[in-house]
Amino acid sequence: MDFEVIFSYMPLYIEAFLLTIKIGWIGIAISIGIGIVLAFVLHFKIPFVSQIAKIYVEVFRNTPLLVQLFFIYFGLPKIGLSISAQACGAVGLGLLGGSYMTESFRSGLEAVSPSQTESALALGMTRAQLFQSVILPQACSLSVPAIVANVIFLLKETSVFSAISLMDLMFTAKDLIGLYYNTTECLFLLVIFYIIMLLPVSVLGSMVEKKARVRMFGA
Amino acid sequence: MNEILRINDLSKRYDDYAILEKINLSVRKGEVVVIVGPSGCGKSTLLRCLNGLEEIQEGEVVLDGEIINPNKKNLSKSRERIGMVFQSYDLFPHKTILRNVTLAPIKVKKRKKSEVEAEALALLDRVGLLSKKDNYPRQLSGGQKQRVAIVRALIMHPEVLLLDEITAALDPEMVREVLDVVLSLAKEGRTMVIVTHEMQFAKAVADRVIFLEGGKIVEEGKPRDFFENPKTERLKRFLQTFTYETVENDEIEMEQV
Numbered sequence A: 001m002d003f004e005v006i007f008s009y010m011p012l013y014i015e016a017f018l019l020t021i022k023i024g025w026i027g028i029a030i031s032i033g034i035g036i037v038l039a040f041v042l043h044f045k046i047p048f049v050s051q052i053a054k055i056y057v058e059v060f061r062n063t064p065l066l067v068q069l070f071f072i073y074f075g076l077p078k079i080g081l082s083i084s085a086q087a088c089g090a091v092g093l094g095l096l097g098g099s100y101m102t103e104s105f106r107s108g109l110e111a112v113s114p115s116q117t118e119s120a121l122a123l124g125m126t127r128a129q130l131f132q133s134v135i136l137p138q139a140c141s142l143s144v145p146a147i148v149a150n151v152i153f154l155l156k157e158t159s160v161f162s163a164i165s166l167m168d169l170m171f172t173a174k175d176l177i178g179l180y181y182n183t184t185e186c187l188f189l190l191v192i193f194y195i196i197m198l199l200p201v202s203v204l205g206s207m208v209e210k211k212a213r214v215r216m217f218g219a
Numbered sequence B: 001m002n003e004i005l006r007i008n009d010l011s012k013r014y015d016d017y018a019i020l021e022k023i024n025l026s027v028r029k030g031e032v033v034v035i036v037g038p039s040g041c042g043k044s045t046l047l048r049c050l051n052g053l054e055e056i057q058e059g060e061v062v063l064d065g066e067i068i069n070p071n072k073k074n075l076s077k078s079r080e081r082i083g084m085v086f087q088s089y090d091l092f093p094h095k096t097i098l099r100n101v102t103l104a105p106i107k108v109k110k111r112k113k114s115e116v117e118a119e120a121l122a123l124l125d126r127v128g129l130l131s132k133k134d135n136y137p138r139q140l141s142g143g144q145k146q147r148v149a150i151v152r153a154l155i156m157h158p159e160v161l162l163l164d165e166i167t168a169a170l171d172p173e174m175v176r177e178v179l180d181v182v183l184s185l186a187k188e189g190r191t192m193v194i195v196t197h198e199m200q201f202a203k204a205v206a207d208r209v210i211f212l213e214g215g216k217i218v219e220e221g222k223p224r225d226f227f228e229n230p231k232t233e234r235l236k237r238f239l240q241t242f243t244y245e246t247v248e249n250d251e252i253e254m255e256q257v
């Protein structure tokens, strides 16, 4: 492995890394927003909207991100809406992630024991007080593991951004390999940067998971 | 005759299956009514009808002149006046013991936090759990959790307290510490409706015992008569399930030889 090559590629990788993180986390923020809203819609069985939410979740959970990105990136201009590659990446990731996050938050809400509802109602709480003080905090703790898993999954999914010419890590690696054939160095850097991107999330995620578990179950 | 709670012709069905049929019951202020009966006879269902956790198909529940109706808008207002403690404690796992106790008075009754906390601490002290105030439910034993659940109900100053088999999930050595709290509540004149399988406790605490079977009140009476001179054959049989015949020793020896 040629370390001179590695050092010379470093700036390109750093740039790609920052772009990947930026788009990745914007997408994740969008997905969490969608997830929270739609989980409420489904939990409270809001008529009509919840049917649409169900369809959305199934469509986006059951199609690959690549296909979704193609639809947005090449499809939207056909109806007169053009979108930048970056925006497309963030929106695409947000929509895919939204379907997963919806399910995670919703199952968190559902996982709160019904006896919690009964004991809160028996104390004279209204439905709103019950939801705010009893259901929601517990549901958040219960959905933490699934949400951490989603975040890691979505960060890894960013690797398909290259397909819509977003200059992310994957794109940069493929590009450099195509130009100079330094396959070993390029792939080495690729692995390193993905690990730098994901390792802190995994470690932090495990800590939060542990905290949430202790809060709910004491172990 | 100072009636606080009345049940008029209450019937409860799941689909077509009748759980409770035409139950009539009147509870006086300060009275302790104990309900016993075989498993599945509808004891829990009856208690849950009293605070509107279950819909009823016929009849009504009247608390001090006010009808409790599960479809009513201000059902939560009526529930403030009826405390309930469940078999499985159902403390809020994400809150400390103190917050478990103070949550409802602060949120529901909008009382001042400092005042509620002072009362909570006094009540926790009374049940011997002051030192646990900053712990979480998971750090307490079953008996301790159940005492907290009682305090959580008491701090709402309920006019009637409903207890549904509150010792059924406890290890035998913890039953006593919980029942002692209930006995002391009875002594201070609390109105309570208690479902229990602890017959000795029922005898000690009750002003009146009710035998529920097949969704109907089969027999009721003062604890002495109820347990010592049951009138109906069904109650006799039920009470017998709590006593054990002495095993003849020589029979065992013969089998062992």
Ligand SMILES: Nc1ncnc2c1ncn2[C@@H]1O[C@H](COP(=O)(O)OP(=O)(O)OP(=O)(O)O)[C@@H](O)[C@H]1O
Binding pocket: B014, B019, B037, B038, B039, B040, B041, B042, B043, B044, B045, B046, B165
């Ligand atoms: N949601 C429900 N749907 C249908 N049947 C139910 C439902 N809940 C309870 N039942 C039935 O109602 C009957 C009375 O139940 P309940 O829990 O009131 O009995 P219980 O007297 O409290 O019994 P236990 O001593 O075991 O607690 C039982 O036969 C039970 O199967």
Ligand SMILES: [Mg+2]
Binding pocket: B043, B044, B045, B164, B165
């Ligand atoms: Mg029961």
